[in-house]
Amino acid sequence: MMRHMTCAMPPAFPATKTMLTRILTSALFAGAAAGLIVALLQLFFVQPVLLHAELYETGALVHFGGDPVSAHPELPGLFDEPMRNLLSILFTMLTYTGYALVLVALMSQAERQGHVVTARHGIIWGIAGFVAFHFAPGFTLAPEVPGVAAADVGARQIWWVATVATAGIAMWLIAFGGNLVSYVVPALLLIAPHVIGAPEPDTFTGPVPTEIGALFAARAFGIGMAAWVLLGAFAAYFWQTESARDAAAA
Template identity: 50%
Template sequence: MFQKVVTSALIAGFGAGLIAALLQFAFVQPILLHAELFETGALTHFGNGQTQAHVATEIAADLTRDGLSVIFSALTYCGYALILMSLAALAQERGHAFSARTGLIWGICGFIAAQLAPSFGLAPELPGMSAGELEARQIWWYATVILTGAGIWMIAFGRNWTMWGIAIALLAAPHVIGAPSADVLTGPAPPELAAEFASRALTVGLVAWCCLGLFLGALWTNQDKAGAA
């Protein structure tokens, strides 16, 4: 069982991580690099009359930096894949079959738990954005991911309103309590960049998680077939 979970997770995670990295380079990285020019002071917003809207496309690719991004993207999605695959295997032990079709739903739910719900309180950060204390944000992030994951699990597998009621409370709790926020707003980057960055980071995340769920389901059922043959 361990080997089956890990094999499916590593292959699917690596594939989804590569897709996420490619989408990141195409759509997210240019905004990030542009924002870094404001973070370092090379560009200023409202400072010198006008702010150029198309600078980042001229910045040359940094091979070491981008190579590390590929590695860490693959690593991150392998980590997520191990957790998602474990939960799906646990559900299958309890009689809920896991396949590519249900894998897609698992992937979307994983995206909601690990990216969408935390971003409701902590929007994907553009470099240079002001934010609350790091440690507090990390604790809130972990708590939100765990509570949202538990809430989604209870909605999916709960059988009565007591379970669903508890699920709604778990899903709402982190946002009712609220995420740690910055005391002062001094971010140097234009809000146009921050908004575009947040929506693109989330959309790339959704695509990567959908791929992750699909790959996991396909590999899982494939191993079943190989085992049965």
């Protein structure tokens, strides 16, 4: 009896604190590491396309205006706008740390239910995260190149949040549901926002050539998937490392 009492006595607080520390620490490491790599990938692959589009957004370049326009204008280099690019790196790391907090918290719950989450599993988690946070909303609200026509930003944000939420639930059900219903419900959840439709602009006013818009969307999705694969693997890896360290210390 006494032994039982001693076992039951440790209050919730230290356990909660340890758990919270583990989640925060692993999410911070994973988010910062993945975010830094992704920021560099974006600067290399996405930023030149964005800067090219901005030349049309500002009117510095006009296509179909008369004379043919070169598809290879002079663009600012990586070090021409250091503050802008440093801010992009910082905000990418922050954004992916936000994603990592959600991801590691969900991993902790999956593990509590008896599922194993290794770094290799983390890759699948990352792909699921990419579908939920990037691909599902982007399927109808395609990644926007600067200068495109779009509906009111508030309305699009509401649709974005709802689509991410339904896609996230769908991914969880597919992963952990385990019966026929858990495939049918996610399919409906994934399709519904696109059947209902996202807020669309009334007219098209985009001055940016379609070639740039298409390349931008493709690059954003590609880097997004790489980003989430890295994030998932890192999140699971650091979560395991932190858990092992805690177990060793206990």
